[in-house]
Amino acid sequence: MHGLSFDIAHMLAGALVLVSFMMLYQVRLYALLNVLALHALVLSLSVAWQAHIQGSPHLYVTAAIALGFKAILVPWALRRMVFRMGVHREIEAVVSVGLTMLAGMALVALSLEVMLPVTAKADPIAREDIALALSVVLIGLLMMVTRRNAVSQVVGFMSLENGINLAATGARGMPLVVEISIAFSILIAFIVIGIFLFRIRERFDTVDVGALDKFRGGQG
Amino acid sequence: METVLIAILCLLLLGMIAAVTARMPIGRVLTYGGCLIVCLVILGTGLTSIAGPIQRLTLPLGLPGSGTHLRLDALASFFLVLTGLGGAGASLFAIGYGRHEEEPARVLPFYPVFLAGMNLVILADDAFTFLFAWELMSISSWALVMAQHREDGNAHAAFVYMLMAAFSGMTLLLAFGLLAGPSGNYAFDAIRAVSPSNGLASAALLLALIGTGAKAGLVPLHVWLPLAHPAAPSHVSALMSGVMTKIAIYGFVRIVFDLLPTPPWWFATIVLVLGGITAVLGVLHAMLERDMKRLLAFSTVENIGIVFVALGLALAFKANAFTTGVTLALTGAFFHALNHTVFKSLLFFGAGAVLNATGHRDLERLGGLIHRMPRTAVAVLVGCIAISALPPLNGFASEWLIFQAILLRPELPQWGPKLALPVDGALLALAAALAAACFVRAFGIAFLGRPRSPAAEQARETDIWSQAAMLIFAGLCLLGGILPGVVIDFLAPVLQALSGARIAPQVSDAWLTVAPITASRSSYNGLLVFLFISGSAVLTVAVIHRFASSGLRRAPPWDCGFPDPNPATQYTAASFDQPIRRVYGAVVFRTREKVDMPSPGDTRAASIAKTSHDTIWELAYAPIARLILAVATVLNLMQHLTIRRYLGFVFAALVILLVSLTLWQ
Numbered sequence: 001m002h003g004l005s006f007d008i009a010h011m012l013a014g015a016l017v018l019v020s021f022m023m024l025y026q027v028r029l030y031a032l033l034n035v036l037a038l039h040a041l042v043l044s045l046s047v048a049w050q051a052h053i054q055g056s057p058h059l060y061v062t063a064a065i066a067l068g069f070k071a072i073l074v075p076w077a078l079r080r081m082v083f084r085m086g087v088h089r090e091i092e093a094v095v096s097v098g099l100t101m102l103a104g105m106a107l108v109a110l111s112l113e114v115m116l117p118v119t120a121k122a123d124p125i126a127r128e129d130i131a132l133a134l135s136v137v138l139i140g141l142l143m144m145v146t147r148r149n150a151v152s153q154v155v156g157f158m159s160l161e162n163g164i165n166l167a168a169t170g171a172r173g174m175p176l177v178v179e180i181s182i183a184f185s186i187l188i189a190f191i192v193i194g195i196f197l198f199r200i201r202e203r204f205d206t207v208d209v210g211a212l213d214k215f216r217g218g219q220g
Numbered sequence: 221m222e223t224v225l226i227a228i229l230c231l232l233l234l235g236m237i238a239a240v241t242a243r244m245p246i247g248r249v250l251t252y253g254g255c256l257i258v259c260l261v262i263l264g265t266g267l268t269s270i271a272g273p274i275q276r277l278t279l280p281l282g283l284p285g286s287g288t289h290l291r292l293d294a295l296a297s298f299f300l301v302l303t304g305l306g307g308a309g310a311s312l313f314a315i316g317y318g319r320h321e322e323e324p325a326r327v328l329p330f331y332p333v334f335l336a337g338m339n340l341v342i343l344a345d346d347a348f349t350f351l352f353a354w355e356l357m358s359i360s361s362w363a364l365v366m367a368q369h370r371e372d373g374n375a376h377a378a379f380v381y382m383l384m385a386a387f388s389g390m391t392l393l394l395a396f397g398l399l400a401g402p403s404g405n406y407a408f409d410a411i412r413a414v415s416p417s418n419g420l421a422s423a424a425l426l427l428a429l430i431g432t433g434a435k436a437g438l439v440p441l442h443v444w445l446p447l448a449h450p451a452a453p454s455h456v457s458a459l460m461s462g463v464m465t466k467i468a469i470y471g472f473v474r475i476v477f478d479l480l481p482t483p484p485w486w487f488a489t490i491v492l493v494l495g496g497i498t499a500v501l502g503v504l505h506a507m508l509e510r511d512m513k514r515l516l517a518f519s520t521v522e523n524i525g526i527v528f529v530a531l532g533l534a535l536a537f538k539a540n541a542f543t544t545g546v547t548l549a550l551t552g553a554f555f556h557a558l559n560h561t562v563f564k565s566l567l568f569f570g571a572g573a574v575l576n577a578t579g580h581r582d583l584e585r586l587g588g589l590i591h592r593m594p595r596t597a598v599a600v601l602v603g604c605i606a607i608s609a610l611p612p613l614n615g616f617a618s619e620w621l622i623f624q625a626i627l628l629r630p631e632l633p634q635w636g637p638k639l640a641l642p643v644d645g646a647l648l649a650l651a652a653a654l655a656a657a658c659f660v661r662a663f664g665i666a667f668l669g670r671p672r673s674p675a676a677e678q679a680r681e682t683d684i685w686s687q688a689a690m691l692i693f694a695g696l697c698l699l700g701g702i703l704p705g706v707v708i709d710f711l712a713p714v715l716q717a718l719s720g721a722r723i724a725p726q727v728s729d730a731w732l733t734v735a736p737i738t739a740s741r742s743s744y745n746g747l748l749v750f751l752f753i754s755g756s757a758v759l760t761v762a763v764i765h766r767f768a769s770s771g772l773r774r775a776p777p778w779d780c781g782f783p784d785p786n787p788a789t790q791y792t793a794a795s796f797d798q799p800i801r802r803v804y805g806a807v808v809f810r811t812r813e814k815v816d817m818p819s820p821g822d823t824r825a826a827s828i829a830k831t832s833h834d835t836i837w838e839l840a841y842a843p844i845a846r847l848i849l850a851v852a853t854v855l856n857l858m859q860h861l862t863i864r865r866y867l868g869f870v871f872a873a874l875v876i877l878l879v880s881l882t883l884w885q
Contacts, residue, residue, distance in 0.1 A: 110882065
């Protein structure tokens with residue numbers, strides 16, 4: 001039984017990394033938002049499985065929050081926003097997809113290399129989870145750095161937060177109040193960013209952050 | 221103890237009241253009058269408690285769990301006498317002088333707080349209270365330096381002062397942090413009980429020297445002092461020079477002689493060397509200064525150097541357990557600190573009175589004031605003689621004691637003090653001689669001769685309060701010089717507490733003779749010297765009046781006995797200091813003179829241009845300023861990057877740290 005539960009947990013965490021990679025090569029915003037919803041879905045499955053094998057019912061709450069907020073509410077809201085701003089047809093990429101993917105692979109290798117020796121004495125499930133969660137975080141950051149569109153940067157930020165969530169649930173004894181407060185802070189961050197997106201859009205007629213830099217006198 | 225505490229509270233209260241009443245005419249009298257009374261109370265407490273038992277008090281204020289510890293011992297009492305005396309004098313002076321203040325609301329509220337801060341430093345018996353009071357003193361005096369912020373250079377002076385005060389506070393914080401040890405008990409009693417390791421004690425000693433030296437004006441940390449002290453209103457200048465520098469000396473003595481175990485001889489050598497350099501460099505600067513108040517500030521640097529030489533001597537003797545030397549050197553140091561408070565306050569009062577009467581601080585625009593401000597002139601003359609260490613005034617008595625300590629010349633086994641001692645003796649002698657020249661110049665150019673500007677011609681004698689303050693302090697200078705034995709006996713409890721011994725009682729000796737070691741070795745009788753000097757002076761004046769003034773003189777006709785009425789033909793301050801500038805300035809300040817003499821027949825004017833450099837500023841401070849500017853310029857580029865670049869920085873930093881973590885494993 002232990003073997004199977006470990007394998008399933010491992011598979012779900014791995015799937016999360018895989019979905020992160022899928023994000024990296026999406027150039028259309030709607031497709032990107034779909035992948036974000038998928039990302040959150042995989043996260044909520046993973047958290048639910050953790051709840052099952054750890055026997056801690058409060059993690060089901062976390063899974064439900066992930067499913068409700070991150071897999072449904074946030075992608076839906078972002079989709080509406082993209083539609084209302086009329087940027088849903090935009091295609092964007094700064095660094096070539098191949099290069100980004102290679103960088104992402106290097107990051108996964110790096111996080112495994114860092115985390116596995118450090119957590120040698122930890123519970124094997126938590127150990128794998130934390131290593132994979134770190135790669136999700138790093139890929140989210142990579143996405144924020146390589147994209148120019150503000151919506152894609154928000155997506156990168158959300159996926160980064162998913163990685164943190166994965167790490168948190170992998171570790172036993174994470175209090176529910178922390179989970180909830182993280183979820184709420186993300187929600188508030190999302191609202192603030194959403195408002196800012198509209199403000200930026202109103203002023204500059206675009207959500208390309210390069211316009212902000214031009215406004216400040218930089219080269220973009 | 222309680223009296224002083226209540227006095228400090230009264231001062232803080234006066235500050236608050238002054239904030240309200242500053243703009244009313246009554247505000248000035250109320251504030252300064254209140255400060256005068258409170259300072260007299262503090263003076264009285266200090267005078268009575270110096271021989272009394274140690275008093276302690278713990279207040280449930282300050283850091284949670286530790287409270288505020290206060291303590292009044294002999295050392296604290298002596299320095300309370302200093303602050304009380306200096307504060308009372310400055311307040312009395314300010315009752316009259318403050319009338320000319322343009323923006324009293326910028327001065328009145330901070331003045332009592334400044335006094336309160338200084339007194340609280342003395343009472344503090346734990347590091348937290350000490351540093352709090354230290355910073356209170358710094359901040360309130362900074363506000364006073366900024367009082368006349370519209371004048372050229374004052375804002376810059378205040379900025380430099382703020383930087384140095386912060387630096388001084390930081391080093392003291394580190395020193396106390398080291399001393400408190402791992403247990404983190406900041407009460408001075410706990411610090412006394414711990415005996416720190418050698419390395420720790422050495423680091424704490426150096427930090428304490430830097431921290432208190434920066435506040436006292438020890439070279440090379442003196443740069444703020446000649447900027448900030450003159451920038452404040454004159455009575456505050458008197459407090460800063462006369463009293464605040466003594467608080468720094470108190471901090472040094474408290475940490476080095478009281479809290480720490482006996483310091484090693486190399487530390488004494490450092491103090492001796494820095495003290496000697498400070499004394500000579502300070503007086504050289506003063507000698508070449510045209511601004512009256514800056515001149516006085518530089519002279520403060522000199523006197524701090526003298527006190528630190530005496531403290532260094534005491535440290536060298538203490539390292540060799542030579543108690544007689546320790547008591548003699550410390551007595552000299554404390555006596556000189558007291559004297560400096562009296563005569564430097566007096567001179568700053570005089571400078572303030574002249575500034576009010578003429579509107580000028582520049583010596584080249586004064587002159588002939590002895591006829592227009594006779595009482596001020598007499599008082600300033602007494603101060604000048606005292607600070608020049610001429611008998612029979614108090615400056616001579618204390619410097620004489622310090623020289624006696626140098627001349628003890630016991631066989632010191634270590635090479636450091638052995639070499640530093642004679643050199644310091646020579647440096648002190650040089651500084652004393654230069655100080656005399658400096659104050660002959662200052663008094664001569666400002667008060668003698670003919671007025672060099674219309675303002676000096678129309679000067680009026682200052683008000684009665686200011687005159688009273690100056691004349692009382694002049695009287696104190698004379699008393700201290702005639703009765704040094706009284707002061708030495710007064711200091712005995714302080715020395716008993718610090719070194720476990722005292723100088724033999726002096727007052728009972730016949731004719732008030734002072735013999736600090738033995739009568740066969742050296743003795744000084746201020747009273748006899750005074751009587752002799754005044755007697756011979758009266759005789760000389762009588763002879764001159766009898767035979768010279770009323771004698772027949774021959775003069776060219778039609779010029780009223782006055783060869784050239786133009787005041788520009790007089791000896792100027794610059795001409796007075798030219799020999800000194802040529803001898804010392806060429807080396808110390810890299811002074812260069814350039815004479816442009818037109819050839820015969822050429823009608824353009826001849827000119828002389830002199831350039832000089834502040835060597836210490838250029839060597840020690842300018843590079844730091846340039847470095848900070850360069851780094852700031854480079855970092856300024858970082859302030860204008862795009863959001864994605866910032867994100868990229870965060871990302872890169874994270875990846876680099878992770879990679880280095882992997883490699884390091």
